[in-house]
Amino acid sequence: MNLELIVFLILAAAAIVSAVLMITRKNPVTSALYLVFNFFIIAVLYLFLRAQFIAVIQITVYAGAIMVLFLFVIMLLNLGEDKLLKWKLNSKRTIASLLGLLLLAEIAYYVMNFTSTSGMSPQSESMGTVESIGRVLYASYLFPFEITSILLLAALVGAIFLAKRKLEQ
Amino acid sequence: MVPLGYYIGLSAILFTIGVVGVLTLRNAIVIFMSVELMLNSVNLALIAFSAYSGNPAGEILVFFSIAVAAAESAVGLAIIIALFRNKLTVNIDEVNVLKW
Structure with missing residues (x-):
């Protein structure tokens, strides 16, 4: 285990946790802030992949412009915690979650069969x-x-x- | 160094979280945020493939994808504002005019 892999695993765990927190929070402002956090982690992963320009674009356009637009609309519409929108488990949601797990299993099946032998391409150092x-x-x-x-x-x-x-x- | 499969796996997990969010949530704005999450996870997969194959086309595609996402979020949020003006709610269960 080298240092890059350890940092990658920490970042990946943080990205997954922030994405899960985003879809489970009741307050849309909290969800938006977790999504901003997620976008920043993905920008760092772009730096890992030597895509400096895309990482900067990710922060300025996604975490900056788009999420400010989201927060602006949430505050414009004055959406607080709404009891009608409370997340409670019913049959529709259970089926939806099961379908999501099925999708993950399908993608995982193909990712498992996928064996990458080569490392990062040498051209990628100057490509981004x-x-x-x-x-x-x-x-x-x-x-x-x-x-x-x-x-x-x-x-x-x-x-x-x-x-x-x-x-x- | 990090194997390519790890990036693809992370991308798949984030995409699935976005799908579950779209299917289970009821607030139109948070559903929209889940769509943004799915777009981002696919961008991550594209950048990873681009870096590991040494082909810059993936990064160019992500550049265009981000431009389209900016346009899409502006129009989508305008639709949500128009919806809120007419219905005074963003709960998609109450917006069923086009429902068969």
């Missing part, structure tokens, strides 16, 4: 930097990159249109 990502992005993936701007514009217009509409009196 801003320079190399930028080179690939602007050379091979320029068209999808430009299309993304249209997607973001459509999302902007759609979000404003949907959120602006007033209640019909």
Whole structure:
């Protein structure tokens, strides 16, 4: 057991615990904060995989922008702990949890059969930097990159249109 | 060093937690957060495959996936706000207009 593996296992355990806490908390603000914690751990795992640029994007866009949007909406709608939303075990939820376990078993079956012989690729050391990502992005993936701007514009217009509409009196 | 299977296993567990969250929860916003968790777990698997195969296409795909997730969360939260304005609830059991 080397140090990297030990740190990975600690981070993985923290990620799983924070994800479980996220879906079991009653207060949506607490759930959102656990999800932010989870996103930070995943950003650290990206650094383990030498993907520095994606790790920074993960923190600024996911843990920053998207989760602030979530917290903003939760506070805008003034959602507290709602008794109607209380998590109690019924048949529907039991079936849903069993289906989730079945899905995990299916994925685990394929992951178990999957044997990786090689370690991390030597090219990956310099692959995740801003320079190399930028080179690939602007050379091979320029068209999808430009299309993304249209997607973001459509999302902007759609979000404003949907959120602006007033209640019909 | 960490074997690739560990990253894929962690990704699978996080994805399953997200699926269980979507299926069991009743608060639309927390369901939406579970979807974000599932997106993130798949991004982790993509980055792991990308790093272990030495192909940068996985990282580019994650870059686009994050851009799409940002657009998706903006529109999704606007829909939740519109829903709350009309129904005064985010409990999806009470939103059954389109239910057959």
